[in-house]
Amino acid sequence: MEPAEALGVAAQVAVTLAGFAGVVVVFRPQAVHQWSTLDRFRLRLLLSSSIFPLGYALFAMLLLTMIPPPPQIWRWCSALAAIGSVAGGITTLIAMRKISQAELEGTTRTLFYPVAVIGTAAILLQFYNFSVLNRFWPFFFAIVVHIIAAMLQFMRIVLLPPDTIVPK
Numbered sequence: 001m002e003p004a005e006a007l008g009v010a011a012q013v014a015v016t017l018a019g020f021a022g023v024v025v026v027f028r029p030q031a032v033h034q035w036s037t038l039d040r041f042r043l044r045l046l047l048s049s050s051i052f053p054l055g056y057a058l059f060a061m062l063l064l065t066m067i068p069p070p071p072q073i074w075r076w077c078s079a080l081a082a083i084g085s086v087a088g089g090i091t092t093l094i095a096m097r098k099i100s101q102a103e104l105e106g107t108t109r110t111l112f113y114p115v116a117v118i119g120t121a122a123i124l125l126q127f128y129n130f131s132v133l134n135r136f137w138p139f140f141f142a143i144v145v146h147i148i149a150a151m152l153q154f155m156r157i158v159l160l161p162p163d164t165i166v167p168k
Contacts, residue, residue: 003136004064007057010143014054017150021046024157035162038103041095042157048088049150053143056081060139075134081142082126089119111156115149 021043025032032040060077063069070076096104096112104112122145129138 003140004061006136006140007060007064007143010140010147011054011057011061013147014050014057014143014150017147017154018047018050018054020154021050021157024154028162030162036103037099039157039162041099042153044095045092046150046153046157048092049146049153052081052084052088053146053150055084056139056143056146072134074136074139075130077139078126078129078142081139082123082130085119085123085126085142085146089116089123111152115152119145119149 024046025043028035032043035043056077059080060073063073063076122142125138126142129135
């Protein structure tokens with residue numbers, strides 16, 4: 001599969017997941033501002049895990065439209081992915097610190113930490129791709145990690161009942 005084709009498919013999947021987030025919000029019994037802190041955090045993870053790969057894919061497709069494509073195209077894409085992922089990771093950790101430890105028990109921690117480890121590996125791979133490799137596959141790996149994280153969050157929001165803890 002050519003990079004442009006893979007990026008197009010990834011962008012379509014990311015848009016679809018972001019759209020599903022809107023469907024979830026519409027069919028929940030309460031408005032988003034009435035959701036628990038944990039449920040709003042899950043929605044935020046779903047949206048960011050959908051929007052980041054969409055942005056990465058669109059940026060890469062923009063660079064691919066240049067004739068000829070720049071020789072360091074995948075370095076630039078990996079730099080964008082690394083910067084975006086680090087910034088997103090920091091804001092996620094800050095938001096997560098606002099959630100009580102009691103709310104984070106169980107499946108939230110069980111799912112969050114393995115995804116965080118894989119996400120960290122993807123970020124490190126972006127730095128390696130930027131400095132050494134200049135290949136498509138490490139950049140695309142970052143997109144796939146975000147999309148898988150979004151799929152997991154979507155499943156959680158749909159399959160788990162709304163959190164019963166009242167927001168502050």
